Amino acid sequence: MDREVVEQKLESLRRCLQRIETKCPSDANMLVAEFDLQDIISLNLSRAVQLCVDIGAHLISEMNNPPPDTMGQTFDILAQTGLLDASLASNLKKAVGFRNIAVHNYEAINWHIVHSIVKNHLTDFAAFAHVVSLKLNHP
Numbered sequence: 001m002d003r004e005v006v007e008q009k010l011e012s013l014r015r016c017l018q019r020i021e022t023k024c025p026s027d028a029n030m031l032v033a034e035f036d037l038q039d040i041i042s043l044n045l046s047r048a049v050q051l052c053v054d055i056g057a058h059l060i061s062e063m064n065n066p067p068p069d070t071m072g073q074t075f076d077i078l079a080q081t082g083l084l085d086a087s088l089a090s091n092l093k094k095a096v097g098f099r100n101i102a103v104h105n106y107e108a109i110n111w112h113i114v115h116s117i118v119k120n121h122l123t124d125f126a127a128f129a130h131v132v133s134l135k136l137n138h139p
Contacts, residue, residue, distance in 0.1 A: 003136060006058050010129050013051045016044040017125055020118055028115035038111060041118065042102045048125050049099035052092055055132055059083065072096045084131060091124040 023040045025031055031038060049071075056074040060067065063081055068074045072093040079089035098117065101108055 002058065006055055006132065006136060009051050009055050009058075010132060013048055013055075013125060013129055016048040016051065017122060019044045020048070020122060024115065024118045028112045031115050032111045038109075038114075041114060042109065045095075045114070045117070046099045046102045049092075049095045052125060052128050053096065055128075059132070059135065070096075071099075083135065084128070088124060088127055088131075091121055092128060095121070095124065 020041055023037055023044075025034070025037065031041070053071045053074050056078055057067065060074065060077050060081075065077055065081065068077055075084060075089040075092040075096075078084040079086050084092075095117075098114070
């Protein structure tokens with residue numbers, strides 16, 4: 001695992017999460033009505049998911065496990081190896097589902113659900129970053 005690359009990705013993840021937190025309105029209806037906020041939040045949420053997948057792939061390659069077949073499987077493997085707990089892995093796998101909709105079928109996004117994700121599950125990304133930081137500091 002290239003420690004410097006993972007640290008850079010963790011910093012990018014931190015910036016994405018900060019951007020989401022500062023731009024997400026407290027009221028879901030405001031998000032529904034504001035296209036610029038939708039773009040900022042969906043882009044940064046998609047980036048956050050991709051960064052977690054990329055970091056996970058680095059961790060998996062260090063463990064000499066076969067690479068995952070799908071983005072979501074990245075988190076299954078990390079849970080199977082004991083690096084992530086099953087609940088966090090499941091939530092991150094669900095985030096991959098959002099990312100896929102955001103990238104491939106943008107018009108189908110339910111902004112009330114996105115608002116709920118931001119308000120209730122952004123901590124999953126921070127928890128993932130924390131686990132990775134611990135791994136970097138205690139290999």
